[in-house]
Amino acid sequence: MxxxxxxxxxxxxxxxxxxxxxxxxxxxxxxxxxxxxxxxxxxxxxxxxxxxxxxxxxxxxxxxxxxxxxxxxxxxxxxxxxxxxxxxxxxxxxxxxxxxxxxxxxxxxxxxxxxxxxxxxxxxxxxxxxxxxxxxxxxxxYNTTKYENTLNPYSETLFENSPLNRPVRQGAPGNSWKIQKDSIYDHTVHYIYTTNTVSDANDQGDDVLDFEVIFNGNDITQPSLQLVGIHPENNLSRTIIQDENFEQVLAPTGPSGPFDPPLQEHQIVESGNHASEEFTNKKGQVILKRTYNNDIAHDTYYIYDDFGNLTYVLSPEASNQIVSGNNLVSNHQEVLDKLGYQYKYDYRNRLIKKKIPAKGWESIVYNRLDKPILTQDANQYTKTPKREWLFTKYDAFGRVVYTGIKRANISRTTFQIIANDPANLEQYEQVSPTLNVDTGIYYSSDAIPAAFDPALDEILTVNYYDTYKDLGGYTLPTSVYGQAVTTNTKGLPTVSKVRVLGTDHWITTLTLYDEKARPIFARSENTYLGTIDTSESLLDFTGKVLESRTSHQKSGHQEVITKDFFSYDHQNRLITHMQQIDNEPVQLIASNT
Structure with missing residues (x-):
């Protein structure tokens, strides 16, 4: 220093x-x-x-x-x-x-x-x-034939004359996309800021529907949708974004001379093809996005509860079907289930249930650290004789250590009560020095769901950190391409295991690092297919791969070895990528100039 x-x-x-x-x-x-x-x-x-x-x-x-x-x-x-x-x-x-x-x-x-x-x-x-x-x-x-005689080698923004400093026009490099300050007939993006309107006998307005969320029986986990009516005029901020191909139209009373930005007062403020609109309430929440196709509006509504949580999203088709006159249709829940997005939250504003169009409800259970520990989709809910839950276990650092299937006819609410119980102190798992007989892995099983029944439940994925566990007798190499393999792996993922579904076979992958904690070796063994894949990398001082070697072995077949060679310029940009398979001639894969 x-x-x-x-x-x-x-x-x-x-x-x-x-x-x-x-x-x-x-x-x-x-x-x-x-x-x-x-x-x-x-x-x-x-x-x-x-x-x-x-x-x-x-x-x-x-x-x-x-x-x-x-x-x-x-x-x-x-x-x-x-x-x-x-x-x-x-x-x-x-x-x-x-x-x-x-x-x-x-x-x-x-x-x-x-x-x-x-x-x-x-x-x-x-x-x-x-x-x-x-x-x-x-x-x-840039004003040369090579660059099409570009007179504006820059993107440009025109701002409105107000302390808000909002853009009113955005141009791009290139003569065709340049801002024409004396005309609105250019290929730039226009931004128009106004407020919402309401239709009357003489004019077609925006007519933004006003939805609200109420809680059945004051239970915040049971929201329902209501239609209040139409937002009053000037109650919402309206932003119109017209892209480069929007057809601009002058107001009949507009001036004939040059224009000074902003140009809104010289234009007919309207939308159509190549335009979109956003309506924002006083809380800054976007409640409506309106786009156009063949000059027909397509509305997507975003509806929030009293706590600011996004509770419903109405797709354009749902927006068309869910309202009749000034009321929701009688089967509006069917419309929501088929075409809408629905979300439910608990008293800590955590998402506990969600539903997307044409799909069943998904449920989520959290531990006291607000981490999701159990999830269930509609198919798992209907499993017999016992329902299925996908559980996730964490270590003390919040890293996922293993996941699996828990089979139990227990509701989301009951599981959440168990997880909230102060008597259940354990919130994470610890590495076990010996194999856990029930789970078959080197981790404890103390956090919710704690009870593991080998006859019903199963582990799907396992992740080890800091040390190398469950190697199946494999001996780790001490160097790769002459690079020393580090033994200081604190904080690094070391071994992962993924079950082949429906079997007792696993895909086990281990990763080795150099002294700078950069991965230089990976080995993946698939006991179901009887294959072993390895990958070795030679890195330079900055971490670029100079050479790599991958091999694929399958029982009863000859090993296939692929070598890749990389060269770079003085700015670390890839120049060439060469490849050799076994003893075949080296082939050029990519070349950059």
Whole structure:
């Protein structure tokens, strides 16, 4: 760690093998540390900047070639806003890639320029380039036949004249997508902000239906849907989004001269094809999304309970069928079950039941840590002679350690009461030094559901962490491609087991890591198919795969070995991918230029 301090600034320079960050500010008085000198090479010291260097090889001195490091530098203005970013030699021909950032008079990012590869007009260095010169260079760079003579190499946003700073138009790079400030007939995205309306004898309004959720018997786990009527005029915020192909229409009384944004007052505020609408209530909740096809509106309603929980979602077809006049249809629950989304919550706002269109109810039970421990779908509910529940067990760190099937004719409510009982102290499982006779795995079975009946219940998946368990006699290798296999696996997943359904066979997968906790070896054994698959990887300093070897073995068949070779450029981008199967010739799989 090196630090340089002056009266009006503090420079903090962090050195590590993987990256160096320099934070420099303009200074009035220089103060040099003689024992730890700081060098500033290749950047403009009269500008505020942050420089980052990511080394691609291990080094103790920091002296490396340009191809052995990736450097970027960001320049900031006096308000701390980024105004220019330079990526050293990031181009295909090792040009610097420069990103220009501009702001309007109110400090909003109104234009986002395309990246630019420096040419002869701008030196290929990390120095700051005058914003005006850089802007001119970017415009010249893209105004060529290669880039279809693009006159606007940037995306642009026009904002409304209000403190809300909401966008009213959004343009994109390319002449066809440029904002035409003197016309609304352009291929840009338009945003129109207004409020909801109600139909009358002379005008067709938005007529947004007003639904509410009530609780039967004041039981918050038993919601029901009610229709209140239509939202009063100006009760909701309405946002219209017209895409690039929306056909704009001027109001008959609109001015004939140039327009100044915002343009809403010059347009007929309406929707149709290539447009969508969102209606938001005073709580900020989106209650209606309206889209159009063949100029026909399709409404999706979002209905919340008093606690802000999304309780119902009405699909467009459900919205059409569930209302007749000013009332819900008599069979509205059938419509909900067939076409709607329904959600139920408990007193802790946890989702306990849900139903999606044309599917039965799903139930969820939680432990006192709010983790789902039991789930049941409609098919499991109808199982005989006992219903099925899918259970999930966790360790002390909240990691899933094993899952399985619990067979019991116990309701969701009863299971939840058991889980809430303070007498049931155990909320997680612990690794067992010996095999659990009931479950057949190296974990306890203390948390809800605690009782495990081998005759009825079964384990489906098992995950081990930190140490290697249940290897079936397999001896772990100590190195892979000459890379030492670490024994410090705290916090890492090590072994996973997945049951082949309907059998006592398992697919066991183990993962080995290098000293940096990067996976370099995996082995998967499928006792049902009698196969063993292994994968080995050679990684470089930054973690890129340079070479990999995979093998597939099946009882009674010859082993198949596949080798893959990868090469990268100076910016860690993939250049070539070569592959060899057994002793066949090496083949080119992919090549990037």
């Amino acid at each position: 090196q630090m340089e301090i002056s009266l009006l600034k503090m420079n903090i320079i962090t050195d590590s093998i993987t990256n160096i960050q320099y934070l420099k500010m303009k200074k009035l008085i220089a103060f040099a540390l003689l024992l730890f000198p700081v060098f500033s090479i290749g950047q403009t010291t009269t500008e505020n900047y942050v420089k980052t260097t990511a080394y691609q090889i291990a080094t103790q001195t920091g002296t490396v070639t340009d191809d052995q490091k990736i450097e970027t530098i960001s320049y900031y203005d006096g308000l701390g806003r980024a105004k220019q970013t330079v990526s050293a030699k990031a181009g295909g021909d090792k040009q610097n890639i420069v990103q220009l950032i501009t702001y309007d008079s109110l400090g909003r990012t109104n234009k986002q320029y395309l990246p630019y590869a420096t040419g002869a007009e701008i030196p290929n260095s990390l120095d700051f380039t005058n914003q005006g010169i850089l802007k001119s260079s970017i415009e010249t760079f």
